[in-house]
Amino acid sequence: MKKFLQNLGLVLVSTLLILGTLELGVRYLHRNLGKYPKKDPILHHALVPNAVLERIKDEFAVTYRINSLGLRNEEFSIEKPQDTFRVLMLGDSYTFGIGVEIEETFAKQLEKRLNAAGGPKKIEVINAGVSSYSPIIEYLFLVHKGLSYQPDLVILNYDISDVQDDYKYTQIAEFDAEGRPLKVNPIEVQYYYREIRKGIASNIPLLQKLRLHQFIMERVYQLMGKRDVPHYYEMAKVISGDIEYDRDLPMRENAGDWKQHFDSSAKYLGLIDELLKENNIAFAIATYPYAILISEQEWKIGRRLRGFDEKIYPTKLFDYLAEFCKERGIPFLNSTPDFIAAQEYPLYYAYDGHFTPAGHAIAGKAMTQFVLDKQLLAPKSSLVDKSHHVANP
Amino acid sequence: MAELLRDLWMFMKVRKKFWLAPIIVVLLLMGTLIVLSQGSAIAPFIYTLF
Structure with missing residues (x-):
């Protein structure tokens, strides 16, 4: 019995030794993984300042x-330097530049191209894109941070997922008596496939703290996904068209009438427009296509997992956006034709599904042309979009 | 592969070093998991913001 x-003790020690060694190994491998967004009491979530990920x-x-300052951008002085025209780019993960280096993002492409075009002032483009930001948070970002950077021009990059994001954030936001957002509380909102994660992930606090546990669970997810593409496809079909779960709602053929959800998002765009007008800052809205809007071949794997077939899908979102901008006299860029024309x-x-460096180059080129065509670098007083009727000046 | 495992087993048996078994088993399981899960990228779908 003693033997x-x-x-048994030796086996236990041996097991603990190997697991401990692996835990240290994973921690070393992931030493620069870093935290991505942190909870923010006003903006729901924000990037961790000085993080390297x-x-x-x-x-x-x-x-x-x-x-x-918590932005994916080079360091810059909050006080705007003399002879600098400052452009503030708002947006989500596409603007942030998931999958590309900072100099490849369309924000930095714009900066490079505008400076190359020459002009009386140096052009500085600040990339303020953060994953899953949408107009309600972008409004709060401007109020609490963005305006202090004294931008001359704000370009808001409206993403297709903003329709759902604004719907979700509205539910956890607090508003003043006039309906202006005061904050979006840092409460987790339900995202795609969250239930699956909850089903697999451990609820034991000690296990959640172990990097080795995360490492193993990520690979279990990957194995499941590899095996279950048809299952994910069917599952995505089931939830498609439901604003509660579907981030791709504006591109679904079975979505029904979802314009009310865009109208809710447009309310925040309107607040941003008013805020910038009050501060005499020029404003433009840009949007860009997801892969399934321009090609049967692009986003080949991801589209199946999100319940899309190998065909090109339509969306009414860009028409709604164009109409909104026309009514308010906001310069509007839809770069879909540029992506379709790209060879x-x-x-x-x-x-x-995010842009490759080539995708960012197309977006950057289209945006440069837009800024120049609409003379958005001109003094604010001459910035009303003359090609559009202003219904509510 | 089977021969290598047999050799390892015989080594542990002859030398009475069964405490090595957990190390070998864990390393084998981890290796298998990493190899099998390569080439798939389902993880980003199941992200959390925080």
């Missing part, structure tokens, strides 16, 4: 460097 207990996936390997492939990562 048996001795052996390595993301190594099958499709890309990039490092995201966050500056001391390059791929413009989107096959699984992830």
Whole structure:
């Protein structure tokens, strides 16, 4: 019996030793993984200042460097330098630049191209894109941070997922008596496939703290996904068209009439427009297509997991956006024709779905042309979009 | 592969070093999991913001 207990103890020590060694190994491997967004009492979530985040996936390997102001941008002085025209880019993960280096993002492409075009002032484009930001948070970002940067021009990059994001954030936001957002509480909102994660992940606090546990569970998810693509496809079909679960609602053929949800989002765009007018800052709205809007081939793997077939899908969202901008006299860019005309492939990562460097280059080029055509670098007083009727000046 | 495992087993049996078994089993399981899960990228779908 004594011998048996001795052996059992030895096996236990051996097990703990190997698990401890692996835990240290995973921690070393992931030493630069870093935290991505942190909870924010006003903005729901925000980037961690000075964070360096390595993301190594099958499709890309990039490092995201966050500056001391919590933006994916080089360091810049809050006080705007003399002879500088400052452009503030708002948006979500596409603007942030998931999967590409900072100099490849369309924000930095715009900066490079505008400076190359020459002009009386140096052009500085600040990338304020953060994953899953949408107009309600972008309004709060401007109030609490963005305006202090004294931008001359704000370009809001409206993403297709903003329709659902604004719907979700509205439910956890607090408003003043006039309906203006005061804050979006940092409460988790339900996202795609969250239930699956909850079903698999451990609820034991100690296990949740172990990096080895996370490492193993991520690979279990990957195994499940590899095996279950048809299952995910069917599951996505079931939830498609439901604003509660479906981030792709504006592109679903079975979505029904969802314009009310866009109108809710447009309310926040209107508040941003008013805020910027009050501060004499020029405002423009840009949007861009997801892969399934322009090609049967792009986003080949990811589209199946989101319940889409190999065909091109339509969306009414861009028409709604164009109409909204026309009514308010806001310059509007829809870069879909530029993506369709592009002769390059791929413009989107096959699984992830965000722009490849080539996709960012197309978006950056289109935006440069838009800024120049609409004379958005001109003094604010001459910035009313003359090609559109202003219904509510 | 089977031969290597047999050799390892015989080594542990002859030398009475069964405490090595957990190390070998864990390493084998981890290796298998990493190899099998390569080439798939389902994880980003199941992200959390925080």
